[in-house]
Amino acid sequence: MTGGLAVKSFEELMALKERIGREEATDEIKIMVGMATCGISAGAKPVMKALMAFVEEQGLKQVKVKQTGCIGICRLEPMFEIFEPGGERTTYVDMTPEKAVEVLEAHLLHHHVIEKYTIGAYD
Amino acid sequence: MDQKHSVLEMDYIRKQERIALKNCGLIDPERIEEYIRYDGYQALAKAILQLGPEGVIEEVEASGLRGRGGAGFPTGRKWRSGYLAKGNEKFIICNADEGDPGAFMDRSILEGDPHSVIEAMTIAAFAIGATKGFIYVRAEYPIAVKRLQIAIDQAHEMGFLGSDIFGSGFGFDIELRLGAGAFVCGEAKALIASIEGKRGMPTPKPPRTNDKGLWSKPTILNNVETFANIPPIIRNGAGWYAAIGSEKSKGTKVFALGGKINRTGLVEIPIGTPLREVIFDIGGGIPGGKKFKAVQTGGPSGGCIPTEHLDVKIDYESLQDIGSMMGSGGMIVMDEDNCMVDIARFFLEFSVEESCGKCTPCREGTKKMLGILEKITSGEGVMSDLDDLERLGQIIKDTSLCGLGKTAPNPVLSTLKYFRDEYEAHVKDKTCPAGVCKALLQYTITDKCIGCGICKTVCPVSCITGNKKEKHVIDPSACIRCGACQEACPVDAIIKR
Numbered sequence: 103m104t105g106g107l108a109v110k111s112f113e114e115l116m117a118l119k120e121r122i123g124r125e126e127a128t129d130e131i132k133i134m135v136g137m138a139t140c141g142i143s144a145g146a147k148p149v150m151k152a153l154m155a156f157v158e159e160q161g162l163k164q165v166k167v168k169q170t171g172c173i174g175i176c177r178l179e180p181m182f183e184i185f186e187p188g189g190e191r192t193t194y195v196d197m198t199p200e201k202a203v204e205v206l207e208a209h210l211l212h213h214h215v216i217e218k219y220t221i222g223a224y225d
Numbered sequence: 226m227d228q229k230h231s232v233l234e235m236d237y238i239r240k241q242e243r244i245a246l247k248n249c250g251l252i253d254p255e256r257i258e259e260y261i262r263y264d265g266y267q268a269l270a271k272a273i274l275q276l277g278p279e280g281v282i283e284e285v286e287a288s289g290l291r292g293r294g295g296a297g298f299p300t301g302r303k304w305r306s307g308y309l310a311k312g313n314e315k316f317i318i319c320n321a322d323e324g325d326p327g328a329f330m331d332r333s334i335l336e337g338d339p340h341s342v343i344e345a346m347t348i349a350a351f352a353i354g355a356t357k358g359f360i361y362v363r364a365e366y367p368i369a370v371k372r373l374q375i376a377i378d379q380a381h382e383m384g385f386l387g388s389d390i391f392g393s394g395f396g397f398d399i400e401l402r403l404g405a406g407a408f409v410c411g412e413a414k415a416l417i418a419s420i421e422g423k424r425g426m427p428t429p430k431p432p433r434t435n436d437k438g439l440w441s442k443p444t445i446l447n448n449v450e451t452f453a454n455i456p457p458i459i460r461n462g463a464g465w466y467a468a469i470g471s472e473k474s475k476g477t478k479v480f481a482l483g484g485k486i487n488r489t490g491l492v493e494i495p496i497g498t499p500l501r502e503v504i505f506d507i508g509g510g511i512p513g514g515k516k517f518k519a520v521q522t523g524g525p526s527g528g529c530i531p532t533e534h535l536d537v538k539i540d541y542e543s544l545q546d547i548g549s550m551m552g553s554g555g556m557i558v559m560d561e562d563n564c565m566v567d568i569a570r571f572f573l574e575f576s577v578e579e580s581c582g583k584c585t586p587c588r589e590g591t592k593k594m595l596g597i598l599e600k601i602t603s604g605e606g607v608m609s610d611l612d613d614l615e616r617l618g619q620i621i622k623d624t625s626l627c628g629l630g631k632t633a634p635n636p637v638l639s640t641l642k643y644f645r646d647e648y649e650a651h652v653k654d655k656t657c658p659a660g661v662c663k664a665l666l667q668y669t670i671t672d673k674c675i676g677c678g679i680c681k682t683v684c685p686v687s688c689i690t691g692n693k694k695e696k697h698v699i700d701p702s703a704c705i706r707c708g709a710c711q712e713a714c715p716v717d718a719i720i721k722r
Contacts, residue, residue: 108384110392112270115261122262136250138336139329139368171337173232173250174241174491183232183250193232215230222229225237225488225509 131165131210132185133157138172144179145198152199153182156206165210178224184209193221237488240507242469244477245293245453246493249337254372257379260340266385268459272348273391276459281352282308285455287463289475294320294411294448295523295552296628297474297541300455303445306435307353310443315355317346317397318420318439318446321362321369322404322411325524326575328555330479331449333491335362335369338453339376343399345447345455347386350397353445357398361416364403373401408525408579412627413438413446415581426581427627448553450479471497474540480522482508484557485515494539501535504558515560519643523552525572525579526632528639529565548639550632564661565644566651569637570598576633587630590621594637603664606652615641656722663706666721670697670710673718680710680719 109115135141135150153167175181178195182202185191192215194205201219208214217223232238243249252259260266272281286301307315319342323331335342346358362370377399380386388396402420409415410425417439419425438444454476458466467475474496480503483489487509494503504510504520511517519529522539528549530537537543541551559568573595582588594617597610618634618641625631641648650658657665670680676694681687688704691697699710699719711719 108387108389109266109270110384112267112274115266115270119261119264122258134251134253138249138333139366142368168253169255170252171249171254172333172491173238174246174333174493175232175237175488176490177488191231191233193230217228217230220228220230221232221235225229225235 127164129164129187131162131187133165133167133182134170134185135167135182136172136179137169140172140176141179141181144176146180148199149180149182149197149202152202153206156203160211162210175221178221181221194219195221195224237490237492237507237509240502241493242477242495243493244457244466244469245334245341245450245479246337246491247457248341249333252338254337254339255375257340257376257383260338264460265340265456266344268456269344269347269351269385270391272351272459273393273395278308278352278354281348281459284459284463285352288458288466289463289470290451290454290458290466291474291541292448293450293454293478293553295526295550297551300447300451303435303447304349304352306433307355307443307445310353310436312443314357314442315350315353316439316442316444317350317353317355317358318416318444319346319358319360319452320411320413320416320446320448321360321366322416323363323366323449323553324408324411324579325526325553325555326572327483327557328481328524328553330481330491330554332366332369333479334449334453335366336372339369339372340380341453341456342373342449343376343380343386345452346399347380347390347397348455348459349445349447349452351390351395353443355445356396357400359400359402359420359439361402361404361410361420364405370401370403377401407581408575409581409627409629412629415627416446417444426583427629429626450554469495471495471538471540473542478539478551478554480554480556482556482558484521485511485560485563486558487512496540497538499536499538500530503539503556504535508558511558511560515562517558518561518563519559519565519568521549521557521559521568521572521636522555523550523632523635524555525575526550526628526635527552527555528635529559529568529643530639531643548635548642550635562659562661564602564657564659565640565647566598566602566657567659567661569640570595570602572636573598573633576629580629580633584624584626584630586621586624587626587633590617590625591630591633593617594621594634598637601648601651602657602662604651604655604662606648608649608652610652611641611645611648660721666706667701668699668704668706668708668711668719668721670699671718671720672696673716675716675718677715679713679715683709683713685709
């Protein structure tokens with residue numbers, strides 16, 4: 103997307119930033135999976151695979167599953183957060199591949215938050 | 226909505242001030258686009274296109290940022306000396322050889338936001354006139370290594386590294402160097418020796434690395450977290466940063482909370498936050514209703530801080546005043562079940578193993594101290610041992626060549642100061658009040674015993690006797706204090722003390 107072209111000015115950098123922002127669809131739902139050492143050692147890789155498989159199977163084109171670093175709550179890994187276009191942010195913790203699929207079914211298909219899996223239920 | 230769903234609503238995050246960790250957990254660290262989207266590389270543009278080298282150094286000086294590796298040296302002053310140093314070639318090094326047990330602040334930054342370090346190193350290089358940089362990262366951090374290399378390659382592709390950055394004619398490159406796991410290589414001069422391909426050992430100062438560092442060229446070496454603070458400082462201005470923190474120490478510090486604490490993990494707090502707030506409000510206090518005993522800051526080089534100092538405001542000077550140190554940010558909480566003599570022994574053992582052996586006080590002295598501690602924990606200590614520990618500790622602090630030896634006695638000296646009664650209990654009464662030191666423990670069967678005989682069956686040395694349905698007895702001279710009987714007892718009749 104960057105075309106391998108070096109950024110040469112502040113204006114070019116800001117234009118690039120704008121462009122990156124625009125490329126994100128307005129209805130995009132982002133799922134960020136904690137994939138730092140703490141997350142991976144707690145089992146984040148199978149969770150991420152399960153999330154990606156679910157999104158693919160259901161053909162949810164507006165949903166992007168991405169990896170991210172550690173937010174600092176290492177004791178509740180594996181965790182992921184769902185960011186919705188309206189600014190809603192939901193943090194699901196202590197995940198397994200099975201729970202992750204359960205969460206996506208409820209959250210993405212039925213707009214229902216599974217309270218008992220959110221951070222609020224743990225802390 | 227009654228229930229909290231998002232991490233942002235939790236006290237744990239709300240009470241933090243995230244600058245170095247700003248992007249961690251928010252962006253995909255393997256995509257430079259996401260870093261740019263969250264204002265990445267704007268600080269580099271501002272540094273090169275607006276501020277110029279002197280302007281950058283002035284900003285960093287005015288920000289009040291101090292080295293986050295533990296020593297707390299003013300970063301701006303370091304950069305200025307690098308700028309003023311004469312040399313046809315200069316280097317920037319990022320110290321990512323995070324080795325304190327229980328510390329993982331730098332790993333989290335490298336894994337979660339590698340571009341922040343690369344951007345900062347490039348700014349530093351521009352400021353002092355360096356053309357080449359190295360990140361010395363432990364081989365034990367494979368994910369960090371992988372993401373750093375991806376980030377370096379991406380930065381190259383977009384022209385944030387390489388030649389003629391932002392069309393200014395300034396060029397800079399970064400290479401990774403992997404550390405093989407020696408703790409002492411986190412020391413600046415040992416680290417530099419390691420990059421040069423020599424054995425990782427410290428050398429006397431002066432000369433300082435600012436003048437004669439890597440291959441005897443002027444070299445500025447900063448820690449990962451220090452670098453991670455640079456882009457926000459340049460972007461938002463020194464005034465913004467200097468408004469956060471305490472009188473003498475500006476900004477924030479990341480701590481790795483561990484040990485006997487409910488919410489283990491990473492926290493970033495304004496410097497000057499009281500210790501109590503970090504442990505109880507953010508960390509959620511001690512699990513299982515146990516009592517707080519001490520907190521260890523600064524890893525194996527730090528000291529144990531007791532309850533009476535819980536209200537100390539966390540900054541470089543205050544922690545030093547009470548016999549500990551800021552260190553790189555490890556924070557290990559201990560409760561009533563921790564034996565302070567054993568804790569001191571544990572940390573000292575680490576230093577003994579990691580001493581490079583070059584200077585005598587550290588090589589021999591710490592070993593002697595460990596020997597005395599082992600004598601005490603096995604019940605053979607005498608009162609003069611405590612004075613010997615103090616004397617030896619002070620001499621090692623005063624005469625060691627590098628920071629490792631200079632700080633290695635801290636856990637012993639601080640526990641001797643604040644928990645002398647525990648040492649005395651080990652020596653005089655031959656007991657371990659916390660019930661940790663095996664040689665001093667005695668397992669006893671109380672009247673609660675129902676005479677079921679389970680303990681007798683599990684005892685590996687057959688030192689328990691007693692008839693069915695009668696109280697059983699442990700022979701202390703044969704007991705190996707394995708604790709198997711206590712675990713197996715169905716009515717909790719066996720106590721250790």
